[in-house]
Amino acid sequence: MNSKDKQFLSSKFPDFVPIVETDATTTINKIYYSGSIFVSATDFTFICKKFDLAYKIPWSDIKLFKTKTGIFSNKIWIEFGDNHSFIFSSTSSDSVNSIDVLSKTIHQLKSKPNEVDAKKFIEENKSLKSKISKYENLLLEKEQIIYDLKNPINEEAIHNNNLNDNIITDIANDSDSYIESFTVVGLNYEGRREKLKKMINSMKKNDEFIFLYDDLKGRELKEELEFENRIFEIADYESIPGVFLEKEPGNEYDVNAIKVMVSNDYGNFQIGYVPREIASYLSSYVDNITSCTAYVYGGKYKEMDYFEDKIKIGEKPYGLRLDLFYHH
Numbered sequence: 001m002n003s004k005d006k007q008f009l010s011s012k013f014p015d016f017v018p019i020v021e022t023d024a025t026t027t028i029n030k031i032y033y034s035g036s037i038f039v040s041a042t043d044f045t046f047i048c049k050k051f052d053l054a055y056k057i058p059w060s061d062i063k064l065f066k067t068k069t070g071i072f073s074n075k076i077w078i079e080f081g082d083n084h085s086f087i088f089s090s091t092s093s094d095s096v097n098s099i100d101v102l103s104k105t106i107h108q109l110k111s112k113p114n115e116v117d118a119k120k121f122i123e124e125n126k127s128l129k130s131k132i133s134k135y136e137n138l139l140l141e142k143e144q145i146i147y148d149l150k151n152p153i154n155e156e157a158i159h160n161n162n163l164n165d166n167i168i169t170d171i172a173n174d175s176d177s178y179i180e181s182f183t184v185v186g187l188n189y190e191g192r193r194e195k196l197k198k199m200i201n202s203m204k205k206n207d208e209f210i211f212l213y214d215d216l217k218g219r220e221l222k223e224e225l226e227f228e229n230r231i232f233e234i235a236d237y238e239s240i241p242g243v244f245l246e247k248e249p250g251n252e253y254d255v256n257a258i259k260v261m262v263s264n265d266y267g268n269f270q271i272g273y274v275p276r277e278i279a280s281y282l283s284s285y286v287d288n289i290t291s292c293t294a295y296v297y298g299g300k301y302k303e304m305d306y307f308e309d310k311i312k313i314g315e316k317p318y319g320l321r322l323d324l325f326y327h328h
Helices: 003-012 093-111 118-124 135-143 143-150 192-205 216-228 276-288
Strands: 020-028 032-037 043-048 051-060 062-069 074-080 084-090 178-184 229-231 243-247 257-264 267-273 289-305 310-327
Touching: 003 032, 003 043, 003 051, 020 093, 020 289, 032 093, 062 093, 084 093, 084 216, 093 118, 093 135, 118 257, 178 276, 192 267, 192 310, 243 289, 243 310, 257 276, 276 289, 276 310
Parallel strands: none
Antiparallel strands: 020 032, 020 084, 032 043, 043 051, 062 074, 074 084, 178 310, 229 289, 243 257, 257 267, 289 310
């Protein structure tokens, strides 16, 4: 969790009491924002301190809420107000599942306010309870949940002064829109991984990323490592701009081959390929891609060595994971 986002949340909404919090990215006017989601019993909030972005949506305004969790990608879809929508990507399936549990509890209580006890509802609903892991005690024991659910505050959505209703993307409303997530392959050829590392290092120097353990020292860092086990310098929800796909019909090994390209202020080169099994059907829809987000993974990290009782520094090769939105 980005501590700067949390501080920004407190400054914007001092009375906000988060129950679940997680990293997240979203697209607004085709611009990618990496930030944090903070959820209370009354509001769903997205914060991106880097761009002074704060968006708070009361649960009462949310008309549709869906989640999808997987190995590489965890999604949250929200529709609210007058046909507005958000799609969020998170690295944590635990927190996305917990937010899903909370949303279902709120919906149930709203439909039968005099009959439902939120805590009892979660405990008795096996399908919901099975989704909760590290947030289980927090969701089941926090009295604030029960109090806020039974004493809702009727608030309007609060927008950052720099925003307006037109910035909300409508991609989630498109019934023909599809999502595809995959790891880029072929980085070990033609010096592509070295080019990627050089690009990321240049972006680091220009403060394009927020470093996860930059402000964590001593005991604080140890506590974080006990919880996360390993912390990378760059979070895997940070993205690289200017990544796009390009078909390569002349490829001698695969007529459906799709190259992954990058073109931005830091470089212009091929990073790799779409995996063959995905390219076999995606090649028909390359021209229909509405957004392509390239998330960074790997790099320097810190982890706890429990045998020597000290923090060690390591490094893994950088790679990219792509999230595509496209239509048929």
